[in-house]
Amino acid sequence: MTRIRLHPSGRLVEVGAGATVLESLEKAGYALPNNCRAGACGECKVKVLEGRFDQGFVMDMALAPDERRQGYGLMCMAKPLSDELVIEWGTADAKPKLFPPREGQRFVVTDRIVRTPRIVELRLRPLRDAMRYWPGQYLMLGDPAAGVPLRSYSIANAPRNDGELAVQITRAADGLTSAWAHDTLLPGTRVAVNGPYGTFIGDPSVDTPVLCMAAGSGLAPILALTEAALRRSYADPVTLLFSAATADELYDRGLMAWWEARHRNFRYRPTLTRATPADARALHGRIPALLPTLFSDLARHSVFVAGSPAFVDDCVAAAKSLGAQPGRIHTEGYFPQSPPQTPPAGQLLVQRQAP
Ligand code: FES
Structure with a gap:
């Protein structure tokens, strides 16, 4: 039986036939961060301490050659080749918390x-x-x-x-x-x-103001998180900033109006980047540039950002400059997922030996 050992918890996860490390962890309920599932974003990067694995084809921008030499791998594409693969991930008491896909x-x-x-x-x-x-x-x-x-x-x-x-x-x-x-x-x-x-999930126990920033269909996970928070009578302020190029790309405005009418702590501010808004409540410009005009201090906020990788990076930088704490920033970047073509020679196998 092939298995994965999590270090330092020592917990064991069984690997099904042909399964990647990420798939195996998810099946066991472990929340290893991931996004593209195609070796392009780097979200699922962990250090492999022991054992051999087939890395498959991944992009250098997601896993640099230097990181490979240090033993890091992208678990969405990695398949164990040895009976046991030891990866550095989680805390000493790592516990499953996701629903198995x-x-x-x-x-x-x-x-x-x-x-x-x-x-x-x-x-x-x-x-x-x-x-x-x-x-x-x-x-x-x-x-x-x-x-x-x-x-x-x-x-x-x-x-x-x-x-x-x-x-x-x-x-x-x-x-x-x-x-x-x-x-x-x-x-x-x-x-x-x-x-x-995925692990772009809110912590139901948080007790902080919430700032959500979305662009395009990045609004989708933000809608789910916001709906869940409002449904459980979240008392702290919840602000949703939604960026679109033009007015016809703003959607779900009826739902936003209903949430605002029903939940006094919810505030929705759309912004247009390539057109002047006709609606007096809408803003004009990119969210990262507007953020300092809307907030003076984000030190207590939980921040959720979803959209293109560039949008996410810029929003995170802007939020940090206003004091947002890295541990309270959650991101979901949408990466293009072109299927890999021919794997370059030498990229298939990564091997780590026990120290
Ligand atoms: S989830 Fe593995 S590289 Fe994106």
């Missing part, structure tokens, strides 16, 4: 709502059990047997009793999966879903 869960598309010229929202209801997930997590959609690669999409609603999930899908240029979802997942279609995945 399941593949091939059958859903029916119950509704299809055009949110913007490029974003469509699909409502999916399970044929059997509801998928258990934390707000902020994502699922994977696609039809690999038909040549449509699996892609990750954040779940845009907090868990519901009927198990309905909302996903908001941006039509990407040359995006096979997004075109398939836009054009063929019509109401009534059956679809297989894998999930849940």
Whole structure:
């Protein structure tokens, strides 16, 4: 049996046939951070202390040659080759906390709502059990047997009793999966879903003001986190800043208005980056530049940011300059997920020996 040993907790995780380290940890309920699941973002990087693994094809920007030499690996693509792989991850009392993801869960598309010229929202209801997930997590959609690669999409609603999930899908240029979802997942279609995945989740026990910043369909996980917080009568201020290029890319304004009317601690501020807003409440400009005009001190805030990697980086830098604490900043960057082509020679195998 192949297994992963977590250091320093010593906990053991069994590895299924052909599974990556990340998949094995998730199946056991461990929340190893991850995002692209394709060796492109570097979120799942850990140090391998002992054992051999096949790293697969990953990008140098996600795992630099120097980091490889120091023993780091990207666990979303790494498959153990030795009977035991020891990785440095978690605390001494590491405990599982995620719901194990399941593949091939059958859903029916119950509704299809055009949110913007490029974003469509699909409502999916399970044929059997509801998928258990934390707000902020994502699922994977696609039809690999038909040549449509699996892609990750954040779940845009907090868990519901009927198990309905909302996903908001941006039509990407040359995006096979997004075109398939836009054009063929019509109401009534059956679809297989894998999930849940990801660690962009709020801590239900936090007791701080919350600042959420989103751009494009980065709004989706923010919607789920905000809905969950408001639903449990969160008392501290919750502010949502949403950036769009033009007014027709602002969506879910009705829901925002309802939340503002119903929850006095919730504040929504949209901003347009490429057009002058007609709505007096909307702002003009990029969120990182606007942030100091809206907040003087973020030292007590929990900060959630979702959007393109550049948007996330700029928002995080702006939040830190206002005193936001790194331990309270949570991010979800949406990376392009082009499938790897031919692995370069020498990139497949990484080996670490016991010290
Ligand atoms: S590199 Fe592993 S999740 Fe992105």
